[in-house]
Amino acid sequence: MSKARPAALAGLALACLTALSAPARADEGMWMPSQLPQLAGALREAGYAGDPAQLADLTAAPLNAVVRAGGGTGAFVSADGLVLTNHHVAFGVIQYNSTPERNLIDNGYVAATRAEELPANPDFRVLVTVGFDRVTDQVLAGTRGRKGRAYQEAVEAATKRIVSECEQEPGIRCSVAAMYAGSDFYRIRQLELRDLRLVYAPPRAIGNYGDEIDNFMWPRHTGDFTILRAYVGKDGKPAAYSPDNVPYNPPSHLQVSATGPKVGDFAMLAGYPGVTYRHRTAAEFARQVEWTLPARVELFDALIAVIEQAGREDARARTLYASQLQGLKNNRKRAAGELEGLRRSDAVRQRTADEQAMLAATPAAERREIDALAEVLERDNAMRERDLLLGVATSQSQLLRSALVLERLRIESGKPDAARAPGYQARDLALIEGQLRQVQRRFHPEVEKALLRELLGRYQQLPDAQRVAEFDAAFGRTPEALAQALDALYAGTGLGDEQARLDAFAAAREGKALPADPLLALAARLVPAQIRLENVRKTSEGEQLRLRPAYMRALAAWRKAQGRALYPDANGTLRVSYGKLAPLQPRDAVSYAPVTTVAGIVEKHTGQVPFDAPQPLLDAIAAGDFGHTADPELGTQTVDFLTNLDTTGGNSGSPVLNARGELIGLNFDSNWEAVSASWWFDPRYKRAVHVDMRYMRWLMEKVYPAPHVLREMGL
Amino acid sequence: MSKARPAALAGLALACLTALSAPARADEGMWMPSQLPQLAGALREAGYAGDPAQLADLTAAPLNAVVRAGGGTGAFVSADGLVLTNHHVAFGVIQYNSTPERNLIDNGYVAATRAEELPANPDFRVLVTVGFDRVTDQVLAGTRGRKGRAYQEAVEAATKRIVSECEQEPGIRCSVAAMYAGSDFYRIRQLELRDLRLVYAPPRAIGNYGDEIDNFMWPRHTGDFTILRAYVGKDGKPAAYSPDNVPYNPPSHLQVSATGPKVGDFAMLAGYPGVTYRHRTAAEFARQVEWTLPARVELFDALIAVIEQAGREDARARTLYASQLQGLKNNRKRAAGELEGLRRSDAVRQRTADEQAMLAATPAAERREIDALAEVLERDNAMRERDLLLGVATSQSQLLRSALVLERLRIESGKPDAARAPGYQARDLALIEGQLRQVQRRFHPEVEKALLRELLGRYQQLPDAQRVAEFDAAFGRTPEALAQALDALYAGTGLGDEQARLDAFAAAREGKALPADPLLALAARLVPAQIRLENVRKTSEGEQLRLRPAYMRALAAWRKAQGRALYPDANGTLRVSYGKLAPLQPRDAVSYAPVTTVAGIVEKHTGQVPFDAPQPLLDAIAAGDFGHTADPELGTQTVDFLTNLDTTGGNSGSPVLNARGELIGLNFDSNWEAVSASWWFDPRYKRAVHVDMRYMRWLMEKVYPAPHVLREMGL
Incomplete structure (x- = not known):
């Protein structure tokens, strides 16, 4: 918390439960800055020489020098707004300024004067967190007595209201972050710097030395850094790029050390970690290790084999699917690596033993909600094969996905913009159009049909409980029927033509009827089923948002009993x-x-x-x-x-x-x-x-x- | 030397030059046992607690316990003839005794009693070195005034005489080894144990844990050992397998230590290293790094691409060439690894600087032969592209090679057995027949033609100085002519048929005319050219045998001046x-x-x-x-x-x-x-x-x- 405020007594003040002096285990923990004063002893013992209380204040040094930069983190390193971040975080900025004649990617860049500092792509942002306030009571006020989707909708409505009020202040972006899986909510206020300029970038062969081969590898030899400068209007307020803008003067900046670290030296880091699953239930850990990851590896292997086989038979297919194949291989590698790591760490056994001990120490009244959570998760679990296969059938197809997106866009475009599903709002249209155009460079009907035969063929073998009537009607129940249906669809569709897709897009974005086309007709039958499944998922998510706090309370109490503090799972906050x-x-x-x-x-x-x-x-x-x-x-x-x-x-x-x-x-x-x-x-x-x-x-x-x-x- | 004998004064007694107290460099050196007393100081300094003089005696412990076993080394580890060697060295023995019902490869083997010890394949040998005597004078006596091929033939004749006399003793196998590239010659007498039996083998998944993936890798986790027992006749003499044989009692055996080694602990090893090139000239180092290895990598890559392309087009070709492809990949990997290592060590620059300093310290009279050696090597060098391409065209083809072998066999079979070229003597016939039979499982006409188009197409681009008239006449001078010639040859030949090859073999081994066949007719034109090139090569080898000793004398003198000893390059001796x-x-x-x-x-x-x-x-x-x-x-x-x-x-x-x-x-x-x-x-x-x-x-x-x-x- 940026300001001391009394822990709300309504609900169980989880933040208080986490106020303990020992970390969860050696060096584990992505702590909210507000937790650091309570970890003062451990921090000092680890070697920190500063005042831990100082670290809780987001509006004071050093944390007010740490910013969200593009998709990552950065830090102010001068009084005139120099921002240090990774080469790969600022890569879009470098690329945006790079031309065949002036190849900044390959050659790097040094702005000799401020006049030579190059404007970033207009959508690049640096966000400075200026407020972090607990709003749990406001967010949860409307949830009383609600369950499932209604619970989530109440949270969403409160969140939108809070954000909207907060963003009245110009130059400020606001959001509400759920901590401890919905136990606590914080309103985050961020100064939105919109005029960034490229000051210094090393050549790619330094900034990205080793690229994919060295990615995730140690020992590493990459100079992955770039220096930008933040500019603001002459009034000192955030502004879009203008040659008249002036360097931003941050309230503080970090000073580079004159010396380097030695083995065992204390180190700390601040930033915006995205998402972790550390506090998931033992059942979720087991599902991840015993089913999700092996299933992903196996399924990706099958799809890789399909594409490679097609590539052997047809050089054009090989070229068109090179990028999709690379993506599948990366996903497969990551899933296999995660599986290997979780097994090596014996994570399921350890998490299960930990949870059993926790439950044994949890009062029966508390356990009721935890049991209910387990039931919700188990219900999802019963549909896991179907959800994986139908999800991948959409993400790994080009024409089928286009048809589904167009039909969904048609439906959503009939609503007011704010009521549309995420991904189908006015601000998403450019992205959708870009994807529809890109299909041309990534689609081959024989490969897409082969992928769908693989995926939907697996779907056909699922038990009745996991079946979806609309999919069965469309693709039949046998491999032969599936192959016939796909052959007919792809022989008849005109969506392989870019203009046909763009025409359908023009109609869809107006909410008008789509052109007659077998794939679009199929989409008209499948999308309602997708929306139905989506509603089931949202109901589950609402229930999880309602019930997980009980699990987190029990976990926090158990950690407290162990003399350990609890940090919230990462959620993109500082x-x-x-x-x-x-x-x-x-x-x-x-x-x-x-x-x-x-x-x-x-x-x-x-x-x-x-x-x-x-x-x-x-x-x-x-x-x-x-x-x-x-x-x-x-x-x-x-x-x-x-x-x-x-x-x-x-x-x-x-x-x-x-x-x-x-x-x-x-x-x-x-x-x-x-x-x-x-x-x-x-x-x-x-x-x-x-x-x-x-x-x-x-x-x-x-x-x-x-x-x-x-x-x-x-x- | 097993017995002290006065260094011959005729010629330059190189062995004496090597009698220095310091090794070449820390831990480098494959020393002849006879050199070890002279390294006593260095050995003791390194931590050896025994008497270095004892190590010179091949007929005493510990060296008389170290034996040649199969293609590797072994050691006696009991008074009743137990021989410890690698699982991979004894793998043939395990395989020979393995059946689908009693899979010793997978399950390993423990002979519960001596009666259960399983006889090795009859060609498996254990050789115990019992004599190592300098015969330089006898070998070189007939070389005076000779050069080139005549020099080599004189050495060969003397060698054959010495071996023949030596092998009069029953149960003894003899050979003559050239040390320091022909400076010195040693007669080696070895007891030839022919009845070996399998006593203990771990399962393959221990003895070869990690197989090709871990090959050459550290850290390693392989239990690569197997225990055999040597048997002899009741008279104590070597004998072929007989149930009446008795365990061999070696004069000494090694005792397994009760404790293991620690970092920095002294260690020594005895064995039969095959071949090294450590004392090659700087020009040979440069050729290896700058041409031979890169050329091999590039050529193997091209052949790999040819086979992989063929495999993509034809599943049968993929199967037939799987083993050849694997072999090419292994060769390519090894060449690339050797190149990488020599570059990392900056070997060419170091060897060149060393040689220049050596030459500066070498009297002009000595340098004349060294200069002559350089000329011989340079002459070979001028034909290197041709020699590589035509050599690989033979080794990587199946039908062409078969035809060339058959024609050569026909020619050689017209001579007395002893006069035939190595590889075409009576004892080689079974191997040739086996290879001719095996063609069936490794040949596809389209792949062989594609490989030969690649190889001979490269040959066609060589300058005239490297051309061979017979090859040009057979394959033309353009890619089109080559392709036509190959199409005609492979369309017309009957050698793709196993019986046709065996019929030709039956004629060839009798020296009779071969059946009419376009490939055999081609071989009749090419083999004389091959023999001509072979004679050129043998002349060069003879000159090298004559001239390298001057280089070795200069090197030994230079090492002596540096206070360092010189070991001979490895040549399969202890x-x-x-x-x-x-x-x-x-x-x-x-x-x-x-x-x-x-x-x-x-x-x-x-x-x-x-x-x-x-x-x-x-x-x-x-x-x-x-x-x-x-x-x-x-x-x-x-x-x-x-x-x-x-x-x-x-x-x-x-x-x-x-x-x-x-x-x-x-x-x-x-x-x-x-x-x-x-x-x-x-x-x-x-x-x-x-x-x-x-x-x-x-x-x-x-x-x-x-x-x-x-x-x-x-x-």
């Missing part, structure tokens, strides 16, 4: 994690040092993308002129370092601070062994990967010099 | 290497511990070949009953360990001894970073991988028990 520089023993007899050096850049260099280190970098490494940025013990230039900080997607660009609150690193990835950390934090394997600020300084001093920028950063 | 248990830092920030534990077996276990650890092993690991075989510091069971010992192919199964000469390990592989060590020993990366004898003991005590075998080994 969090703080603390820990230390730590090596990694990923496997028997293998050790990874927590610091990499420029020697590794040369070792990995092949001259081929993505290991094509630029010649000026190789020359500078060979010259060995590292000076004061060299590590005194290693006697050479460091590149990246590793900590045991608790992070997840969204933490990209998070500043990493030392015990004195000085900037030592920039978070940009985690290790492969930690893919499963979105569900389970295993201190043996969970690591976060950071750019060493000494590498950034060296690059900016000696390789692609920007002395004026360094000076502005006080270096 | 050698000793010493060093220590050593970790490995293969890349920036990556460290491998030098000892692995059973935890790694569980980590790697997937249940799928090759990571399908047997359930009894997994159960025993879970039970954790390691007892006295556990490592006292790690508190668990070790599996494999790593040393910096100098090894190469042929060292498989070499016993690894501690400072007291006790058996602590069994060599079975080296690491991927050391693939290039056949040319260049880089102490940063060269490691050897050994089974820890404590793992073997634990398996034999607790998992697949064989208490009687352990007792016999004194355990």
Whole structure:
């Protein structure tokens, strides 16, 4: 909480239950800043030299220097609004300014003067959190006596009202975040900076050295950083780009440390982690490990085989589906990695034992809602095969998906914009149109039919309880009927033609009748079924929102009994994690040092993308002129370092601070062994990967010099 | 030398030049046992507790316990002839005794009594070196005044005479080994044990855990060992298998150590390393790195692409060429690994600087022969593209190769057996017949034609100096002519039929005219050209045999001036290497511990070949009953360990001894970073991988028990 406010007595004040002095386990925890004063003892014991109470104040240093930047995190690093974030977070900005003649992606960029700072793409945003206030009572006031979808709708209505009121203030974006799975709600106020400019970017072969091959890998040798500057109107208020705008003066900024970290040194990080599932029930853990992940791996393997077989038979199909195939392989790899990690950590057994102990310590009255939650989850579970297959049939098809989207758009367009389903509002139209245009480059009827034969063929084998009448009517109950239906649909549809799709889009966005087409006619029959299933899902989600707080109360009480604090699962709000520089023993007899050096850049260099280190970098490494940025013990230039900080997607660009609150690193990835950390934090394997600020300084001093920028950063 | 004998004064007694007290560099060196007394100081400094002089005596312990076993090395480990070697060295023995009903490969084998010991395949041999005598003067006596092919023929004639005299003794196999590239010659006398029996083999999933995936890899978790027993006739002399034979009583055997090694502990190894190129000229190093290896990688890539493309178009071709494709990929991987390693070690630059310094210190008179050697090598070099392409065209074709072999066999069969070219003598006929039969399972005319279009198409682009008239006449000078010629040949030949090949074989082995067939007619025109090129090659080899000794003398003198000793390149003779248990830092920030534990077996276990650890092993690991075989510091069971010992192919199964000469390990592989060590020993990366004898003991005590075998080994 940004201001001290009495914990509401109505409901169970979960925030109070979490006010304990010990973290959940060594270095686990994405803490709300408001929790940090209560962790003061642990923070000091871990080595933090500052005042933990100071960390609770979002409007004071250092946390008011930490911002949401694009899809990740960033930090102010000068009084004139320099924002440091990842190269990959700011990649859109670099790309937006890049042309074949002036290839900023390949060559990097150094703005020699402020006049040369290049405007970001207009939709790039930097958000500064300026308020974080508990609004649980307001949000839940209308939910009394409600259940299921009605419960969720009451929460949504209250949320919209709060956001709308809050956004009366100009230049402020507001949102309401559910903490502890709906136990608590916070109103978040953010200053919305809209004029960002590119100041410094290293070449791609530094900022993204290793690319996909090194993604999730440690040891790492990537200089994944970029420097932007925030501008505001002359009145100091957020404004869209204008040449008359002036640099934004943040209330505080981070200072880069003169020295680097050593093994065991305290480190902390602040940022906007996206989503975690750490506090899910044991049944959900079991479902994830025993069913969801294996099923995804198996299904993706089958779809990969279908596309690869088609590619062997037809070179054009191979080209058209290259990107979809890559996506499937990435998803498959991630699911397999998560599964491997959860199994290695024995997460299901541990979570189950923990939950059983918790339930044994929970009063019967409390357990009633927890039992009801279990029933809701079990009901979802009964439809899991169907939900997976029909979901993937939509996401992995091009023409079928287009038809379904067009029909749904037709239906939604008949309503007032605010009442339309998310994804079908006025602001979504450009995206839909873009997707409809893109189909041309990604569609081959034989491949799509083969994918749907695979997916819907599996659907056909499900028991009756999981069947959907409209799908059965459309595709029959046998593989032969399915194949015939698909052949007829794809032989008859005109949607393979871009103009036909755009014509249908023009009608759909006006809510008018769609052209006659077999696939659109099919969509007209299937979409009502989809909406029906969606309503079932929303009812379940409402019930979960209503019932999970009981589970979280029991968990918080159990943690308290264990002498441990509880942090809410990540939800895109500002969090703080603390820990230390730590090596990694990923496997028997293998050790990874927590610091990499420029020697590794040369070792990995092949001259081929993505290991094509630029010649000026190789020359500078060979010259060995590292000076004061060299590590005194290693006697050479460091590149990246590793900590045991608790992070997840969204933490990209998070500043990493030392015990004195000085900037030592920039978070940009985690290790492969930690893919499963979105569900389970295993201190043996969970690591976060950071750019060493000494590498950034060296690059900016000696390789692609920007002395004026360094000076502005006080270096 | 097994007995002290005065260094011959005729010629330059190179062996004397090598009598220095310091090794070439830390832990580099495959020393002849006769050199070890001269390295006594270095050996003691490294930690050896025994008498180095003792190591020179091949007829005394410990070296008389080290034997050549199959294609690798082994050691006697009991007074009743137990021989310990690798699972992969004895794999043929296991396979020979394995049936679908009694699958010893999958299940392993424990002979409960001597009666249950299973006879090896009749061609499996164990050779015990009993004599190692310098015969340089006798070998070189007839070479005076000769050059080129005549020089080589004189050496060959002397060698045959020496071997023939030596083998008068029954049960003894003799050979003559050239040391220091023909500077010195040694007569090697070996007791030839012909009745070997299988006593103990772990299941494949232990003995070959990880298979190809873990091949060349560290950390490793393989129990690559097998125990055989040598039998002799009742008279104590070597004899073929007979149920009446009795266990062989070796003059000495190795004792397994009661304790295991620790990091930094002294280790030594004896065995029969096959071939190295460490003392090749700088020009040969440059050719290897700058041309041979890149050319092989590029050519193999092209052939792989040809076969994969054919496989995409034709499933039958995919099946027929699966094994050839795998072979090409392995060769490609090895060449790429060797190239990577030699570049990483900067071997060409280092070897060149070393050679330049050597030449500057070499008297002009000596340099004349070295210059002549350089000219010989340069002449070969001028034909390198042609030699590679025509060589691969033969080795990677099936029908063309068959035709060439048949024609050559027809020619050679007209000579007395002893005068025939190697590979075409009476003893080779079974192998040739087998290959001719096997064609059926590996041949597809379209793939062979595509491979030959690729290879001979490249040949067609070579400059005239590298051309061969007969090949040009047969295949034309344009891709179109080549394609037409191949189409006509493969449309017309009957050799695709097995009976046709065997009929031609029946004629060829009698020296009779071959049947009329376009491919055989082609072979009749090409083989004379092949023989002509072969003669050119033999002339070059003879010149190298004559001239390399000058280079070796200069190198030995230069090493002496540096205070370093010189070991001869590996040539399949008994050698000793010493060093220590050593970790490995293969890349920036990556460290491998030098000892692995059973935890790694569980980590790697997937249940799928090759990571399908047997359930009894997994159960025993879970039970954790390691007892006295556990490592006292790690508190668990070790599996494999790593040393910096100098090894190469042929060292498989070499016993690894501690400072007291006790058996602590069994060599079975080296690491991927050391693939290039056949040319260049880089102490940063060269490691050897050994089974820890404590793992073997634990398996034999607790998992697949064989208490009687352990007792016999004194355990």
